[in-house]
Amino acid sequence: MYKKSVRRRRAVLAVLVGLSIALLTAYFGESASGGLHAIQRGFLEAMAPLQEGASRALKPARDLTGWVGDAFDAKSENKDLKNEVERLRSELAAAQTGTRDDEQLRALVGFNRSPTFPDGYDHVGARVIGRSPTVWYSTITIDKGSDQGVHAEQPVVNGDGLVGKVSDVSSDAARVTLITDHTSGVSAQVVPDGANGLVKATVGNPSDLILDFVQKGRSVNKGATVVTSGWRAARIESLFPRGIPIGSVTRVDSQERELYQRVHLRPYADLRQLDIVEVLTTASGGRTNAQVGP
């Protein structure tokens, strides 16, 4: 009886581990249009309403937690005020939620009207309804999908600057790969110096991006702004239109042995606290027919 139980236990473990490895291998080996990816997109579509519901329903709780965190150090001296604080706490959380949303929406409206908003693009506002739990995948899920004109490979911004790009789309939801994801790469330019490079992430540190492949000898000043370069060649063009702010230069690493210098920058967008973003759409939809680069 005991041996049978042990055999059963080991068999279940072996089957589950085998299944996991088989899934991993099959998924890693197939293209983005493969069967497993298609199943995932379908699942994302099915899960989106649940995520959105949970995200909306528990947003006051999240904001309340944030408020508690912010107010942790504050000391209340008057005991008579405690009851009133209790009552006001929930009201304040609701008000702060509104203020935060309002600030982000105002920033987005400002960006839409600013000269840096790229020509030929339209915008679709979206709310963040999910986030990857691990630093190894810097992705968010938004509540807009192909039904609202969102397509894969479209740039995503917020009021502060570039956020990432759409990587998977279902009818009512989409997954956005942030610029802090290790698979992300954005061709960028330091202004006004003009040095070009490729913005890559530092895994685990969302406040530090690296502008790599900057030609040695090009002057890059601390505090300079880095924007998307939006290059275009004969048959290939960048995913990101020119001029979207990415971040500001914090320091420059230049080693004598290296051919290029590495420029560190701090992203303008607070990628840990995204609530509302905007997808830049084009009239022709996605760019699936064109060859695109970073």
Add this chain to the structure above:
Amino acid sequence: MTASFTGVLRIAALVLLTVVLEIAVVTQITIFGANVDLLVLVTLSVGLLGGPIAGAVVGFSIGLVADMALVQTLGVTSLLLTGVGYLGGRYRELRDATHKLVPVLGGFVAALCFSACFAVIQFLLGVDSTVSWLVARDALVGAILTALFAPPVFAVVRWVLRPDLIEEMRPRRRPITNLRLSP
């Protein structure tokens, strides 16, 4: 562990709810840059309450649903959570899992090991960017937070699975041998 049909439904609901809460709520509440790993905690709790098979199956299911919902490489989270659930269940078989500190220490160790193994797999699959040491700090802070939240999560899982699982968690009483009739 033997689960009834309603028990299976409860476990399925628990799996789905865990993933939805983790993705939509828990990940958006960060403390010192890290957050509680609800996936690990629920898997570990099921393992500690239901044994290695229940732990492994629930871990695999939670991992699969999470990977599907997050559109990330399938199989990675399933593989690791299968291990977490199985080892949690084995601990229950070999040691006293009724102590109140077991979920706390188990949550810390499981979350830390999960983060470390996840990192190793990512390196094996290929990482195109520089990796900051802050990853280690986040893993440690996340493990501490996970440990702190272990008791309530464990209690909730026990409450949800009580009809099917809790029988085996009760402390075993010594059989009464010296029964005598009163005069």
